[in-house]
Amino acid sequence: MAAEHSFIFDLSVVLGAAAVGGYIAHRLRQPVLIGYLVSGLAVGPLGFRLLDDPEQIQSLAEIGVAFLLFALGVQFSLEELNRVRRVALQGSLLQMGLTAALVATITLAFGWAQGWGQGLFLGAVLSLSSTAVVLKTLTERGEINTPHGQIMLAILIAQDLALGLMLAVLPTLDQPGQLHWVILTALLKVGGFLVLAILAGRWVVPRMIRAIARTESNELFLLTLIAFCLGVALLTAGLGLSIEIGAFVAGLMIAEIEYADHALAKVLPLRDTFASLFFVSIGMLVDPSVLGQNLGRILGLVSLVMVGKAMIVLPIVLLFGYSLRTALLTSCGLNQIGEFSFVLALVGLEVGLITENTYLLLLGTTAITLVLTPWVLKAADPLTEALYQLPQLGPWLKRLESPQQLAVPTELKNHVVVAGYGRVGRVIVRILRRRGYAVLVLENNEAAVQTLRHKQIPYILGDADSELILEKADLNAAKALAIALPDPTSTRLLLQRALAIAPDLEIIARAHTTRELDLLIQSGAQEVVQPEFEAALELGSHLLHSLGDAPNHIRSVIEQIRTDRYLSIRPDLPNADE
Missing domain, CATH: 1.20.1530.20 (Na+/H+ antiporter like fold)
Structure with missing residues (x-):
């Protein structure tokens, strides 16, 4: 050559x-x-x-x-x-x-x-x-x-x-x-x-x-x-x-x-x-x-x-x-x-x-x-x-997962548990507190917990998907659980263990991919939010408004898509609208 x-x-x-x-x-x-x-x-x-x-x-x-x-x-x-x-x-x-x-x-x-x-x-x-x-x-x-x-x-x-x-x-x-x-x-x-x-x-x-x-x-x-x-x-x-x-x-x-x-x-x-x-x-x-x-x-x-x-x-x-x-x-x-x-x-x-x-x-x-x-x-x-x-190792490992630090009021009822205090979790906590809801945050990062401690927000330091952590969170007395974890595996484990403790608990989870969306719905989450789809819905809503569509019609379209859990807009499904 x-x-x-x-x-x-x-x-x-x-x-x-x-x-x-x-x-x-x-x-x-x-x-x-x-x-x-x-x-x-x-x-x-x-x-x-x-x-x-x-x-x-x-x-x-x-x-x-x-x-x-x-x-x-x-x-x-x-x-x-x-x-x-x-x-x-x-x-x-x-x-x-x-x-x-x-x-x-x-x-x-x-x-x-x-x-x-x-x-x-x-x-x-x-x-x-x-x-x-x-x-x-x-x-x-x-x-x-x-x-x-x-x-x-x-x-x-x-x-x-x-x-x-x-x-x-x-x-x-x-x-x-x-x-x-x-x-x-x-x-x-x-x-x-x-x-x-x-x-x-x-x-x-x-x-x-x-x-x-x-x-x-x-x-x-x-x-x-x-x-x-x-x-x-x-x-x-x-x-x-x-x-x-x-x-x-x-x-x-x-x-x-x-x-x-x-x-x-x-x-x-x-x-x-x-x-x-x-x-x-x-x-x-x-x-x-x-x-x-x-x-x-x-x-x-x-x-x-x-x-x-x-x-x-x-x-x-x-x-x-x-x-x-x-x-x-x-x-x-x-x-x-x-x-x-x-x-x-x-x-x-x-x-x-x-x-x-x-x-x-x-x-x-x-x-x-x-x-x-x-x-x-x-x-x-x-x-x-x-x-x-493992029977010999499992109990010892679970004891290691016990909360390292916690700041939970003795009488905490009708609270909302928020798993994860990253960028998404912080926004959720801010919205809930402004509306007057009692909040309990599950977080495993010491730097994030320092922020929670400074703002006097109740927290438990540890892995949110740990059974011992969930027991301390008193899910049976909670109104809802919001899962805002960045790890898909931890999200699925937390959902399964939370439902095992409190089967009637209202759970809203964040999905990272469309595949994870299906898994979380099948696992029992009442609501699953996919950030990319939500961004698309917001863009679409603003676009329809600028084109002159009536606000009631826009809300109806968006709510219909959310009700069917994004099925009509998912590109991976053959029946998605073109």
Whole structure:
């Protein structure tokens, strides 16, 4: 093939393979991420060798990582980040420190490492988890805004910040005399970048985006976003930090201005396209021959890493006051090795901290943990439920879920229980209190509970779907239950357990998807609200009003749609009105 067409051919092969692999995974009811990784293995230099220059694809894959983190930053507001700041900073330091120390001790004890420098290096490689894989999996499952999703992403972002320090420090492990200067330089770089980002985010970026938005040119707006995202990512790469943290901070700067939603809508198609390149490029790194020759050793390492990291993360999350279920889900989500461990491993190979055989074993182990992550997260909920059903373990686990704090009046009757005090729950509580209703909030986030305590709103701190929490909420004396949880699984469990306690209780639940809408209705919810449909109804109502329809007619149309539970407007049903 002509040289000028080779790149187009490589790109076509990768995108085509990703589409085919993703489609097959979807048909098999598996995460599309698995399809991307397997398709990369198939078309890569270690598979059917269909690519002329895999390094070109890997360069494009870095753009996918940048867009993934940029979109996360736009969605992940500073307010949400602030809610989990303690576990993000202190918890991530504990997790990385304990992992590095434990790995160094084990590798030295078994003779796998020659000295503490090599042991700590291996510990640093294994301490990182995969931001890209976890983010993609949480997005597919609709769990970005759940407590475990927020904790995972906060810890991952802190790990990405630490990556720059690791890249600077690890090559000097055999030269301890230079270590303090290297650490000081790295900290100054991080501090300088964050100060610059704060100043730009407050005074420069908002004015720039508003000026571009006034042109009303979609092309200019999108080009500005792309240039801004990649520019900040390159700046952090030049400072020796990761491109991930640069792209994420760029997204945070956009998140604080009024054009955040518009920016996100523009970037999402690019994010999904380039992210598929990233996951395919990870699949290309897997060497089947190395896997075959060292299968037993690699599977042993995979088991050790995934179980070991989960056992380290679990008590750390519990230490910061989160529930056992949240801790279990978080530990199952962070127990893989991150894609940027490839970068650290390559640095270690170049400076002689590890041998080529160790490097290949690390690559194989990392790739398998990345592939297993979506399945492990999918199995986490059933595993948690199975643990609660064990006769010996279940009662002890339920005692751990007893309310950590509660502020409930002794005579609380005819109250409305609101599960979740996020953005939706806060609005519900505000409306109810203005109308004079007694309210009791169930919330498992300490930062949100501090707000409730300050406003003197009755609350119970703990998982809303816990049977012990529901007993304390006295559902039999309540008028209604409003479920505003961000986690679909917790919503279904709470609904089922609440109806088991109080079968006649009026329950209104929030659905995140049309599939969840059906499940909640079948489970017994009297009313189920789907936010996207409600937004469409409000837009339609305003549009009909502007077109001159009578208010009574508009109310009749909207109420009819709500009465039949959106059946007439659902695009997934064949009888929906066109």
